[in-house]
Amino acid sequence: MTKLLFVQASPRGAESQSIQIAETYLGALRGDNPDLDVDAIELWEVDLPAFDGNKAAAKMNVIVGQDQNPAQKTAWDQIVGIANRFISADRYLFAVPMWNGGIPYRLKQYIDLIHQPGLLWGLKPETGYFGLLRNKHATLVLTSGAYAQQFPSPAFGVDHHSTYLRDWLNQAGVTEIDELRFQPTLLTKDPSGDLEQAKRRAVELAHRHGRV
Numbered sequence: 001m002t003k004l005l006f007v008q009a010s011p012r013g014a015e016s017q018s019i020q021i022a023e024t025y026l027g028a029l030r031g032d033n034p035d036l037d038v039d040a041i042e043l044w045e046v047d048l049p050a051f052d053g054n055k056a057a058a059k060m061n062v063i064v065g066q067d068q069n070p071a072q073k074t075a076w077d078q079i080v081g082i083a084n085r086f087i088s089a090d091r092y093l094f095a096v097p098m099w100n101g102g103i104p105y106r107l108k109q110y111i112d113l114i115h116q117p118g119l120l121w122g123l124k125p126e127t128g129y130f131g132l133l134r135n136k137h138a139t140l141v142l143t144s145g146a147y148a149q150q151f152p153s154p155a156f157g158v159d160h161h162s163t164y165l166r167d168w169l170n171q172a173g174v175t176e177i178d179e180l181r182f183q184p185t186l187l188t189k190d191p192s193g194d195l196e197q198a199k200r201r202a203v204e205l206a207h208r209h210g211r212v
């Protein structure tokens with residue numbers, strides 16, 4: 001059975017446009033895949049531990065092959081538990097608003113927790129990073145109020161949002177990525193019409209994905 005992890009990075013719940021578009025995509029995908037196993041992470045509702053000194057030390061110990069002390073071992077076990085939920089999915093669906101040119105900090109905290117050596121990536125001195133995830137697919141739902149690809153940049157903002165997400169996923173080995181953009185959500189004469197259009201594109205993409 002295919003498992004999809006739905007990562008919600010907006011704190012706006014039912015008001016969130018990125019979550020609404022992602023849910024529309026998911027509804028259509030479920031229509032084509034009634035047995036799809038969906039796991040949702042509401043990043044503003046779950047308890048995300050701080051990436052504190054013990055976690056940073058545990059990570060560095062793994063990189064250099066050094067033993068963990070008891071506090072670092074506890075920290076690493078917690079990291080592995082959170083990362084394994086991510087690793088166990090076959091597909092990812094991210095609902096991510098642009099915040100200050102980048103991603104909301106709860107998503108960055110989540111990435112800092114899960115993006116670990118030996119779990120999502122490895123590093124060779126000669127050739128650099130390599131991803132450890134295989135055969136995964138990600139769909140990114142991206143919203144922003146002012147920034148849009150067709151508007152001049154940097155006047156309307158700079159996209160460290162999709163670029164960061166793609167670079168991170170690529171480094172982890174996720175290279176099959178589709179995007180659903182609703183941009184701009186604010187600087188448009190017809191916000192609700194544009195939202196409906198974005199939802200229609202979400203349904204089309206789900207049907208293109210078909211049986212997953």
Ligand SMILES: Cc1cc2nc3c(=O)[nH]c(=O)nc-3n(C[C@H](O)[C@H](O)[C@H](O)COP(=O)(O)O)c2cc1C
Nearest residue numbers: 010016017018097098099100101144145146147185
């Ligand atoms: C804290 C915060 C920072 C934001 N920063 C930007 C930004 O840098 N560029 C932009 O175009 N929109 C920015 N926005 C607007 C949101 O990206 C926009 O309203 C988006 O549609 C929200 O998506 P959501 O409904 O899924 O939360 C920001 C909104 C918030 C709350």
